Amino acid sequence: MNPFKKIATLSALTATLMVSSCVNDLDRVPVYDVTSASVYADPANYKAVLSRLYSTLAVTGQQGPAGKPDILGVDEGTSSYVRLLWTLQELPTDEAVIGWNDQTIQDFHAMRWSSSDGFIAAMYNRLFYLIAASNEFIRETTDERLASRNISGQDATNARIFRAEARFLRALAYYHAIDLFGNVPFVTEADAPGAFLPRQGTRQELFTYVESELKAIETELAAPKQAEYGRADRVAAWALLSKLYLNAQVYTGTARWNDVVTYTSKVITANAYTLEPTYANLFLADNNTSKETILSINFDGLYTKTYGGTTFLVHAPIGGSMPANQFGVSSGWAGLRTTSAFVSQFADPTGATDKRAMFYTDGQSLAINDITRFTDGYAITKFKNVTQAGRPGSDPAGEFVDTDFPLFRLADVYLMYAEAVVRGGTGGSATNALNYVNLVRQRAYGGTTGNITSAQLTTDFILSERARELYWETTRRTDLIRYGRFTEGTYLWPFKGGVAAGRAVEAYRNVYPIPATDLVANPNLKQNTGY
DSSP, X not given: OOHHHHHTTSOGGGTTTTOOOSSTTOOBOOOOSSOHHHHHTSGGGHHHHHHHHHHTTTOOBSSSSSSSBSBOSSOGGGOOHHHHHHHHHHTTSTTOEEOOOSTTTHHHHHTOOOTTOHHHHHHHHHHHHHHHHHHHHHXXXXXXXXXXXXXXXXXXXXXXXXXXXXXXXXXXXXXHHHHHHSSEEOOOTTSOSSSOOOOEEOHHHHHHHHHHHHHHTTTTSBOTTOSOXXXXXXXXXXXXXXXXXXXXXXXXXXXXXXXXHHHHHHHHHTTOOOOOSSGGGGGSTTGGGOSSEEEEEOOOTTTOOOSSHHHHHHHTTOOTTOOGGGGTSSOOOOOEEOOHHHHTTSSOTTSSSSTTOOEEOXXXXXXXXXXXXXXXXXXXXXXXXXXXXXXXXXXXXXXXXXXOEEEEEHHHHHHHHHHHHHTTOSSSOHHHHHHHHHHHHHHHHTSGGGOOOGGGOOHHHHHHHHHHHHTTSSOHHHHHHHTTOSSSTTSXXXXXXXXXXXXXXXXXXXXXXXXXXXXXXXXXXXXXXXX
8 A cells, every 4th residue: 555545544633733714614623632833843744744635635524434524514424525526516417416315415416506505615615624724734834934943954855845735735725616616715825824804816816826826836846756646746736737727718718728738738748647558447446556647535445434535436326236245335325326418428328339338227217207216317337446356445344445536637638638729729739639539539449449530529529528538527517617518508418407308507507606604704705696
């Protein structure tokens, strides 16, 4: 096991040192067993604190799987960063429905959420928890602070690398905030810790800030593929910049296709990551061995016990006649399936031709008449808690999983490059764009039978290809918005807008509302239009 994968969950003693409140209504639960001064006085502690920043993406609190949550106001099992992000990015789309009636969960596919929604507030709070924690780490590891503690040499060098990674994680959280909420509170390490009312940054301002941060740390992060598994290197920064630029027209009103080409090319020409030969291996319990994943959120059935993350993505899609043991777990939660609209993205949904079509159909109907009935809608078998050799994950009870969640991977970068070129981005070539798409499809088809021609490489084709390649990886909502097909009537799927045939919904739902609780607490904030 990679050491960082394990250490990411063993640093609970540092978990609350860096979460001084920057948004005074965030429901944090600090337990100050030790002081910030005592921890940062010893550079040997810095990696443990950094690991807690990374593990904030995976775990939900100070102990696993529950009992000492980072945030309140929501069931802790549902409150992990990955699970909340997945809920907000996938459930409102054609890629997913859920059978449960927990709180307001059905409002997402029906696209009728409100500013009082608990899941939306939890995602918002989770984002600012990570931002606050990162700010504190960055503040405590400035060159001035290091010098005042007489930290120098390799310790100081390591601290600067760690600081760059904290800046990356903060940029990642702000990127998700921009994408999900638009205009949000803006705080950095320059804002003194303590309760205060932050001002609201505009989407354009925050876009520029994230862009500048990622460019500033490019050379401070580890060289390509030189970081420990699960930690960000320069390629991760380039991949995040690519995603930022890919959606620039949505976020700022100005397209940045040339920049998408530039930064996806940096990723590709670094030659540090290669396509995983077998698509299914990307989502197994030993997917940490893959050379394709640029950055993952790491899980371990013994050391990262959470009901969120990939534990959710393995258990929740199992129900009906599905054998849970074949997925490396003891039971299914009978929740997640997909819609016929997504199934139709595959010419052959059996998986016999395109191996990415991972559907369980035995006892499952293609049509959905009742979202709450698990057997309505095909089940998806993408994420499993078994290794390539067929062995189950490390948790002998079969409850918590070892499967890591890929945040960025090379196939996504190939498809971003192709889309930018097709949309007119300069600095690349149509030949390369076609080649990259066909490389992705050759893996899916096990040969060249799925190759397309240059005439077939259109923006519509790329949107469908992104669905086939990246489903359930938290890209679909963002992709549909970029293409003008999320709230609009130009593309419908079952129960979009709460009706069986699907319908257009209000355009303001392209962003989520600022939680009502934050509006009450902070008069500097203005609600997003329509809510």
